[in-house]
Every structure is written in C-alpha cells, then in structure tokens.
Amino acid sequence: MTMEVRGIRKAYGKKQVLADVSFLTESGQCVGILGGNGSGKSTLFSILSGVRRADGGSFFYGETDLLRYLGRIPDLLGYVPQTDPLMEELSAWDNLRMWHDKGTLNRELAEGSLALLGIDAFLKTPVRRLSGGMRKRLSIACAVASRPGILILDEPSAALDLVCKESILRYLTAYKEAGGIILLATHDVQDLPLCDVCYLLKEGRLHPYGYDGDYHKLAEALL
C-alpha cells in the first residue's frame, strides 16, 4: 500500500506555513520530518490527521484521497500528539478502554503489539502517578486502537530516558515490520535510525535530508 502527500498548502493569514508539501512512501516505511520550532511540522500532521483543513493538496492512502473522505481517517490513521492526551483521574486501563474495546485490548496486551510497550506493568495505576515515559507509551497504545495503517507521532521521544526510548523504538520497529507506515516529527537524532527517509521542513517545503551522524551539520541545516 502506498501513501502519497501531494501539494499540501496552508496559510495563516498572510503567512504561508506550508507552500507545497509532497512526498511518497509505502507500507513498512518510516518517514522522518525534521524542522525547527514553528516550521510547520505540527500543522502538517494536524492536516494529515484530519484535525485541520488544508488550503489545497491531497493525501492518498492507496486509491483514496483521505482529505476528501475525512470520515475514513479515524480508521486508517493513529495520531500521537506531542503532549500526552491522557485523562489524569483515570487509570491506564481506563484510558486504554476509551479507545479499545475490552476483548481486543486484553488480546493485544497479552500477545499482540501492545505487549511490546510494556504497559501491563502499570495498568491499574492512575495516570497522575505515571512517569513521562509511561505516559508516552500509554499514549501510543491509545493511538493504535484501530490498528491503523498509518501512525503519526509528534516528537515521540522528547524528554524521555534511554530505557523508555528503547521500548518505544522497539514497538515502532515492530509496527513497521508489520506493514505500517510511520510519520515521525522529531528533534532527536536518536529517532533517526528508525527512519527510512528523512525530510527537512523549511520555508513550507520538504527537502530530502540524509543524516550522516554530524549533529552540528543538522543544526545548521535546521537554521
């Protein structure tokens, strides 16, 4: 299955945030989007996840333009925002139950992909007592409720310790191997090995970027 983003445009007033964003990818691939603060990464992701309307362009998954059939997005795409979207008063289990039905959830936790996230260790714990890493893993688990073909993550490993990053990376690798497409916005070079292709979002356009391990060069490119 292919996924193609074609000519996405978005302006806020006179400011053109996305000028002509286009890229093509296919099942089992991870696309990394790099960009400075305010470069338009979150705007692009909110358009692709159906939260925000684009001024123009299309977003094909297979033969379907999802921007024309927004109602299909929830079943095909999972979205993990930058900050956690969890309900603090509820336990991890109750948060998961908001997105999954009970049977699927038990199955996924026992032997499915959610087992890789290691969330069964804190299922009964109220969210307000969870660490940042636990919250991020739980957020991802919530987003993949509908077993989506595309997973969009906005800075998934920001401010996480190494163990948590590793756990998330392991899950995302498995997700890729199962044929899922990952779109990843990140500042963290530790996420880049997961990406099959990287783009630099600058002045509203995507520029292919090959990270060669030189952090300073990347920082200069982001400026």
Place this chain on the structure above:
Amino acid sequence: MRRLAGFFRAQLIRVWRLLPLQMGVSLVICVCVGIPAALLVMQGAGEGQERYRIGLVGDVSDSYLGFGIAALQTMDDSRLMIELIEMTEAEAESALARGELTSVVRVPDGFLDAVVFGDNDIHVTYTVASEQTQLGATVMGEIADVASTLVTASQSAIYAMQRTLCEQGSAERVGTETDRLNLMLINLVLSRSGFGEVEVLGYADGLSLEAYYFCRILLLLMILSGLFGSVFFLFRKTALAGMLRAAGVGAFLQIAGEYLAYLAFLFAGFFLPFCLLVPGLERELFSLPEWEGRGAAPFLALLPFLLASAAMFAAFQLFLYELADGIVNGLLLLLFGGVGMAYLSGYFYPTAFFPAQLRVVGSFLPTGAAARFVESGFLERTACGAGAAVFAWLAVFLLLAVVVRQRRILRG
C-alpha cells in the same frame, strides 16, 4: 460511534471517581448553609408572632384617655400587632436606643387641658429610632396621627357637649350622653379596619419575600456550585481534544459528552441537599407561606424547574471554563460573571428596588430567565416564555463552548 461511547464512558468514570469528593463538599455546604438558614427561618417564624412595642410617655392618667388605651389593648384588632407600654421619658429613650421599642408616642403636658378648652393645637408626637420609608413606618405614623386627631377631636366634642348641657340646665343627661358619645367613638375606632383592604403583591409577581429568596438562593447556589465544579476541568488537555478530533470525535461531540458528564456530576452534588429538604418540608420543620400545610409536594413539583435551570447554569460554567486559560481564570470568570449577573437579576435585592431599565436587562440575563422560570414553577403557572429563554441560553452556551473548543483544537 465506538470511540464516542468510549469517551462518554471515560467521562462517567471520572464523575464516579470525583463523586466522594463531591458528596463530601455537598455535606459540608449543607451543614454550613443549612444550620444558619434553619436558625434564620426559626427566627423569622418568631418575628412573625412579635408585636410592635410602642412606649406611651406623658400624661395618660385621664380617665377617657385611659379608657381609650384599654379599649385598644383589649378589643381592637391592633392589639395583635401593637403593644402599648406606659413609661417615663427616660425609660422610653433608653428602650428606644436599645431597640426594645419600635417607637414612642408622647402625650404632651397640657394636652388634656387643651382638649377640655377646645384647643386643637397641641398634638401627640410619634418618635422612631431611625428614619424609615417602609410601609410599616408610614402606617405607624398614620396610626399616631389618627389617634392624636381622633382623641383630640372626640374629647373636645365630649367636653363641649357637657358644657352645653350644663348651660342648658340638662346636667342630669351628661352621664348618659357622654356614654353614648364614647360608645360612638369606640365603635368608629374599632370598625376602621373595614374602611379599606390592603392587597400585598409581594416582591416578584406575587411571591412572598421568603419564597422570593428561597428561589434565588437555590439558583445562586447552583451558579456557585461551578466553583467546586472546577475540579471537573482541572486536568483538561488540548492534546486530548486534538487526538479525539483525529479519531472522529469532533468538538461538538466532545462538548456534548463533557456536558452530560458534568451535569451528572453537579446533579449528584444537589442530591444530598434536596434529600434533606424533602423530609424537612414534609415534617414542616420549615416552610414557606405559599407551601403552608402542603408538605414537600410543591417542592417536588418545583424540582424540574430547578434542575432545568441547573442544566443551563452547567452549560454556562462549561463555557466559562472552556473560554478561560487555566482553572484560576475560569474561577474568576465564574465568580465575577455569575455573581454580577445574579446581582442584576435581583438575587441579592428584590428587583423592585432597581431602576426600570436595569430590571429589563436583569430579566433577560440567564440568571433572570432562570429566576422567572423557577418563579413560574413556584406559582404553578405555565412558563413557556421563561422556559424557552432558559433552554435558549443553554443552547447558546453550549454552542459557544463548541466554537471555543474548535478554536483550541486548531490552535493546538
């Protein structure tokens, strides 16, 4: 649809988790508000049976005057309302200062002599502790004036009659004619209550003062319940709204789900006070003039009106918390907005004291619409207009909340 059901289920679990806290606060409010309210009601009931105490100062030793006072205190309807107490000038001043007397009536020296000689230029004076413009004070003034004029005029007539009879050589008729004139005077004084009828319209379209404040205090508590309701919005996250939107649960459905859960949360808080009110009314531990002898049935009939108003205020609170950045701003908005509107709609003072334009504005505000709606229910009248206004405000607040939520999602 599955995610919407999951979202609503999660909201209900939140309500369930917050319920012990809600019930605890509700209990504390019941104790803090209930005890002073019960004391006030009991005091109010006592006040209803109290009489005006009027001090009589001066020369009241004359037999005619004494007879008149005795007649007033034993036969006249006013004895149920007024107690006349003879005392010295110093005692009266002291009692008036302590608030033990409502007023003092002074019969000046030489009053009876002036009456005997037919002079009507000396009058009884009436003194109150402070200047009042209320009906009660006006009526008291009138009573003093009437007493002064009536006694002066009638006593003058009696002495004139006695003199005339003596001059005409009919001294033997003096006793009989004096009795006849006195009886005429007493008859005239005692039957004066039939001269006119006082119709009390009340402060709000026929409501007693107690009922007026009962309705408005309940509504004010409903507005202020949003202060504690802030715990429901304490952990609100824009990220969740965005993720729900991506999952197909848009701003409208989000607000609808949150609103229904918040309503359940607030209603759970009202449950305890209402449960205490019903047996209290049933056993007539307290009551309102309109509900005297009818138990809790009128209150139960009023409940739908109260709950509909509470639903509107819940929408108002939801909108304010949605509008505000942060819970503290939300609390301040609710406090100033809610209390301000409540003031304009006469929740603290009857609107009868407000200028006409302000009364119109106050009646159209959400607080005014709710008050009119509940009062209609109280008076068992049809309330289509007020009911429509309440539900219109509810819809407006929910729509505004949806617009604000949509903007928050888009701003991220």
